[in-house]
Amino acid sequence: MERVNPDRRVSLAQQLVLELSRSILAGELPAGTKLPTEQAFTEARKVSRTVVREAMSRLQAEGLVETRRGIGTFVMDTIRPGDLQAHPHEKGSALDAVALLELRLSLEVECAALAAQRATPGQLLAIRAALDDANAVGPLHKDSTRIVFEFHLQIALCTGNSFFIDAMQHLADTLMSGAQRTLSDGQRAQHVREREQLYVALEHHDADAARAAMRLHLTNALHRARSAVQAPG
Known part of the structure; x- marks a missing residue:
């Protein structure tokens, strides 16, 4: 067998x-x-x-x-794409997080695939260092959003495409100006697993696996953000 x-x-x-x-x-x-x-x-x-x-x-x-x-x-019942339009949009709100994640899904999935194809040994070391920092940062650290997003920025740098890099840096500025969101222990552990799976795909230069891993990671984050919009209060 x-x-x-x-x-x-x-x-x-x-x-x-x-x-x-x-x-x-x-x-x-x-x-x-x-x-x-x-x-x-x-x-x-x-x-x-x-x-x-x-x-x-x-x-x-x-x-x-x-x-x-x-x-x-x-x-199970989940929020539908059209349901979000009935809520006022405020900077840093849960709805703002949904919009950003929808944009990131359209951008970072292909970023990951290109990075898997083009990453040099030195760039992989930089991604690994950023990943270790992201996995280690505590939920209440004042710079946790920046530290975690650095992992994603390092992936974008591997594309060698200035348009991808500029877009990701702009996203970083937007994320830094928003409200920091606290994850549960279980959610943080899941983030670590998802990022590790993504790194393995990059390390193996497997573009399809990197694309799938990034899509899963961001889709899960998007679902959580939509749940926050739907939650009462």
């Missing part, structure tokens, strides 16, 4: 998470929709049960689906 490379299994799970996340957040899979069974997923996508279980576990952790014992897995 052929053994599955753990990195390959993670990549397949990421792809499934990304596809389902996009469909759910776009409203293509409305709340209450019952997802296919584990066996149906494995047969349709030619992946192992382990891959499907890992993907479902991540979607549950993000509050996108719930599994009802003996019944199946269902899509």
Whole structure:
């Protein structure tokens, strides 16, 4: 029996998470929709049960689906893209964070793919150093936003594209002027895992994996930001 490379299994799970996340957040899979069974997923996508279980576990952790014992897995209620327009837009608000993350998704996913193709050994060392700083910074540190975003800036520098770099630096200025948001211990741990997965893809010069890892990281952040808009008070 052929053994599955753990990195390959993670990549397949990421792809499934990304596809389902996009469909759910776009409203293509409305709340209450019952997802296919584990066996149906494995047969349709030619992946192992382990891959499907890992993907479902991540979607549950993000509050996108719930599994009802003996019944199946269902899509949970999430905010829809058009719902945001009814709220006033204020600088530094939760809505502002949503808008920034939507922009970052359109920019940083391809940044990551180009960085994976072009990063030099020296640039990878710089990314690793920035990643270590981002993973170590405490939630109440006054410069936590800047330190974490430095990791993303280092990735953009690897593209060698001045337009990408200028856009990311402008984003950095915008982020620094906004309100700092505190993550729970679980959310911080998840951020660390996601950034580490992204770094592995960059280190292996795997553009597709880097693209998928960045998209997953930012999609998860976007979902949390949308949940903050939806939360009462």
